[in-house]
Amino acid sequence: MNSQGKFINILGGAQKMKLEIGRIYIKDIQLGQETSVKDGILTVDQQGLINKLKEDERITDVKIDIARPGEKIRIIPVKDVIEPRIKISGGNNGFPGVTSKQAQCGQGKTNVLYGAAVVTVGDIVGFQEGVIDMWGEGAKWTPFSRTLNLTVDISVNKGLDPHQHEEAVRIAGLRAAEFVGMAGKDVTAEEILTYEMEDVFTETSKYPDLPKVLYVEMMITQGLLHDTYIYGVNAQTILPAILHPNEELDGAVVSGNCVAACDKITTYQHQNNSVILELYNQHGKEFNFLGCIMVPEHTTLDGKLRVSDYVLKLAQIFGADAVVISEEGYGNPDSDLLMICKKCENAGIITQLITDECAGRDGLSQPLADTAQEAVAVVSTGNVSHVVTLPPAERVIGNAESIAVLAGGWEGALLEDGSLMCELNAVIGSTSEIGYHSVTCRSY
Numbered sequence: 454m455n456s457q458g459k460f461i462n463i464l465g466g467a468q469k470m471k472l473e474i475g476r477i478y479i480k481d482i483q484l485g486q487e488t489s490v491k492d493g494i495l496t497v498d499q500q501g502l503i504n505k506l507k508e509d510e511r512i513t514d515v516k517i518d519i520a521r522p523g524e525k526i527r528i529i530p531v532k533d534v535i536e537p538r539i540k541i542s543g544g545n546n547g548f549p550g551v552t553s554k555q556a557q558c559g560q561g562k563t564n565v566l567y568g569a570a571v572v573t574v575g576d577i578v579g580f581q582e583g584v585i586d587m588w589g590e591g592a593k594w595t596p597f598s599r600t601l602n603l604t605v606d607i608s609v610n611k612g613l614d615p616h617q618h619e620e621a622v623r624i625a626g627l628r629a630a631e632f633v634g635m636a637g638k639d640v641t642a643e644e645i646l647t648y649e650m651e652d653v654f655t656e657t658s659k660y661p662d663l664p665k666v667l668y669v670e671m672m673i674t675q676g677l678l679h680d681t682y683i684y685g686v687n688a689q690t691i692l693p694a695i696l697h698p699n700e701e702l703d704g705a706v707v708s709g710n711c712v713a714a715c716d717k718i719t720t721y722q723h724q725n726n727s728v729i730l731e732l733y734n735q736h737g738k739e740f741n742f743l744g745c746i747m748v749p750e751h752t753t754l755d756g757k758l759r760v761s762d763y764v765l766k767l768a769q770i771f772g773a774d775a776v777v778i779s780e781e782g783y784g785n786p787d788s789d790l791l792m793i794c795k796k797c798e799n800a801g802i803i804t805q806l807i808t809d810e811c812a813g814r815d816g817l818s819q820p821l822a823d824t825a826q827e828a829v830a831v832v833s834t835g836n837v838s839h840v841v842t843l844p845p846a847e848r849v850i851g852n853a854e855s856i857a858v859l860a861g862g863w864e865g866a867l868l869e870d871g872s873l874m875c876e877l878n879a880v881i882g883s884t885s886e887i888g889y890h891s892v893t894c895r896s897y
Contacts, residue, residue, distance in 0.1 A: 470560045471649040472699040475541070475642025476567040482519050482601045490636045495569055497603060497633055505632050506605070511613055511621040516606040518850050520572070520587050522599050527591070527846035527873075530582030530855045531881050532573040533626045533708055534597050534721040537566045537634035547631040548704050550685025551624065558684075559699030564637035567644075570600040570721055571633060573626035574851045575607045582859060583714020583881040584843070584873065591843040591873075594883040596890055597721075604850050605629045616677055623709055627720070648699050648733055653743055653771060660741040664774040667743045668698070668732055669764055670887075671789060673710040673717070673781045674749035680709035681718075681749075681781075688749045693763045696745045698729045706747075712782050713860045715837045715877045715884040716809050727888040728779055728807070743771050748793070750786045761792035768802055775803035780886045783811045783837060787822040798827035809834045809884035814876070835884035837861070838876050845871030 480493035488498045503515045520526040540546040543561010547553040572585065585597045592598035607622050650656060657665065672681035674689035681688045683696070683706055696705070706723040718726075729745065736742040746767050748760055768776055776797055780790045787808070794804045806828055810820030816836050846853075853871070856862035861878025868874060877883040882890050 469649075469651045470697050470699045471647065472559050472703055473562045474646040474648070474702070475562060475564040476644040476646065477564055477637050477640050478643050479566050479568040479601055481521070482569060482603055484517065484519065488633060488636045490566065490640050495566060495601070495633070495636060502629060502632050506607070506625045506628060509621055509625065511609050511617060512607060512625060513610055514608040515625075518604045518606070520585075520602040520604055520850060522587055522592070522601070524587045525589070525847035526587045527843070527849045527853060528572055528574060528585040528587075528602065528604055529849065529851045529853055530574065530576065530859060531585055531714070531851075532575065532582055532622055532711055534719040534881065535571045535626050535630035536721045536724045537569055537571055537630045537637075538704065538724070539564050539634040539637045541638070544703070546634075548627050548685075548707055551682065551707060552627050552631050555684060558703040558705040559697050563703055564634075564640065564642055566634060566637050568601055569633070570597060570602050571626060571630040572597070572602045572604045573607060573622055573629070574604050575622060576852070576855065582711050582855070583717070583879050584856065584859070584875070585881050586843055586846070589844050590841055591880065594841065594877060594880045596882050596885075603629070603633060606851060619677060619709070623707075627707065648702060650698070650736070650742070656741055656743070660737055663737070663739070663741045665743050665772055666732065666740045667768055667771060667773045667776045668728055668745045669748055669776045669778040669793060670728070670745055671748045671750055671778065671780045671786060673712055673786070675752050678709075678711040682707040682709055683747060688747065691747075691749060693746050693748045693760050693767060695767065696747050698733065698742070698745055701726055701729060701745065710781065713837060713878050714881045715861065715879070716782060716834070716886050717881070718781050718885065718887055719882065722882065722885060722887060722889045725889065728777060732777065740775070743773060748789070750781065750789050752785060757789050757792055760789060761796050764793050765796045765800055765802075768797060769800065773802055775805065777805045777807070779807040783809060784822050791821070791823045791825040791828060795825045795827045804828070804830065806831045807834065807886055807888065808832075809886055810836045811838055812836045814838050814840050834886050834888060834890065835877065837878045837884050840874065840876055841880070843873040843875070
């Protein structure tokens with residue numbers, strides 16, 4: 454074998470990844486004096502969790518509560534949603550690069566407390582959080598009305614720098630999910646999901662006649678309350694980068710985005726990215742799934758030109774026949790979406806776009822801030838401006854008055870009887886641009 458053959462063989466062997474996700478089905482959450490799972494009941498050591506989070510001297514108070522599907526509970530303002538998990542083998546527990554030392558995600562075994570979620574609550578730095586209703590009209594619009602939610606309401610030192618404030622709350626949520634996830638350490642999972650993919654050379658040789666597809670995942674990376682982190686690195690600082698899909702499914706990508714609640718990709722949604730899961734489902738059947746390109750969204754024209762050029766280059770290097778592109782946010786990121794589309798289509802690479810619309814409350818306005826004639830295959834995940842009225846809650850976790858300053862809310866959005874009138878903008882995950890939501894199509 455020549456030196457080139459040896460190189461390809463070594464590279465191929467080194468790049469194989471196998472991830473096993475073990476689902477432990479959670480039927481209820483209770484607060485107690487230990488953290489454990491027994492017969493599907495997750496018990497959380499309330500004081501232990503509070504003590505753990507208050508190890509961060511920036512945090513002055515932590516309130517723990519539970520919100521179950523069907524209960525007339527409103528959670529507001531929400532910062533993030535995280536799925537509690539524990540690494541059984543093949544890497545470090547928690548979120549490498551953030552709550553634990555750097556380690557490779559995407560391989561080995563991970564146990565998931567399936568059906569449970571940690572929801573961080575509290576005033577962050579200003580506006581830009583969202584609402585979760587566990588019942589009624591609001592529950593129809595958010596996927597997190599169907600999870601058993603352990604809410605973590607966090608207060609910090611007065612006068613704390615805004616960036617420190619945001620960081621303290623973000624990391625507290627991740628540490629809470631890590632603390633709760635430990636309950637799954639010695640529990641036998643009821644279902645094992647396996648995600649396995651070899652290097653692109655091997656996968657292409659397996660499926661030579663199938664079209665090669667890359668997933669282009671755009672991420673909010675525009676500064677305070679507008680960031681995404683990969684292995685603890687603020688993606689604002691990177692060029693578009695290749696990521697194995699297993700890495701995102703295994704906790705490598707963390708949300709720091711509190712822009713518009715409707716289409717923010719929470720950490721939970723990164724852990725369960727719907728696009729990745731569907732591409733895996735079709736891998737080897739309809740097409741050959743090559744991996745992910747993680748794309749930062751910039752506010753400058755130079756930044757948008759740079760990333761769109763770079764995405765095209767990576768797609769061409771991988772020999773992609775098509776790319777699926779999902780956006781995060783709306784407004785100026787629409788330009789990035791259409792630039793990538795235009796450049797790929799003109800280079801002969803088919804594009805499929807996934808985006809929501811900001812089409813006005815009547816749905817008749819221009820849905821995107823930019824346009825391109827090459828964008829002929831577009832999936833809409835809903836109109837962020839659609840107005841909903843959410844009935845009064847029996848109990849509010851957080852502060853209902855914050856609706857006045859949330860994106861999608863306004864002064865007077867909290868009605869006298871306790872109802873909320875707001876745009877879908879304010880409802881967490883209501884128009885998720887990776888498809889992890891409740892909106893569907895209506896046939897006429």
